[in-house]
Amino acid sequence: MTARIGILTVSDRAHRGVYEDLGGPAIRDYMSEALTNDWEAVAQVVPDEMEAIQSALIEMIDVRGCSLVVTTGGTGPAVRDITPEATEAVCEKMLPGFGELMRQVSLQYVPTAILSRQTAGVRGQALIVNLPGKPSAIRDCLDAVMPAIPYCVDLIEGAYLTTDESRVKAFRPKA
DSSP, X not given: OOEEEEEEEEOHHHHHTSSXXXXXXXXXXXXXXXBOSOEEEEEEEEOSOHHHHHHHHHIIIIITOOSEEEEESOOSSSTTOOHHHHHHHHOSEEOHHXXXXXXXXXXXXXXXXGGOOOOEEEETTEEEEEEOSSHHHHHHHHHHHGGGHHHHHHHTTOOOOOXXXXXXXXXXXXX
């Protein structure tokens, strides 16, 4: 069965077409390198608006059947950065450890990582992970959390994800 992975870019400028979406393609490239199972991207670009973000997340999960949705953008302290709030509003459970680890890893590269508000949560049988907007930060953050993502998706009864162990070694407890 083909897994569906949502890739949601949150950016006013990318949505208006005045800025090239670099985050969404960076996520797609990473998943292409890391995953060995069949998967299909469900990609969308929305503005930094609560209703647009929430609607896109709900559609990707409830309608399109995504087991994993990875967002990029809108995680800083700026006035229009509301991706974590929109994520929390549509989730039943929050998983703050994802954000804690991503900030810890990002601090090795930039002192402003403490300004980032990435998080993760569960909606139904899907995991939502918020990432920053910069492609290099996306890669650093996914390298940190990807080992836990397949097992998390297993626990919430989403699609079975397998990784290229030479790229990302997913953790699953031994039976």
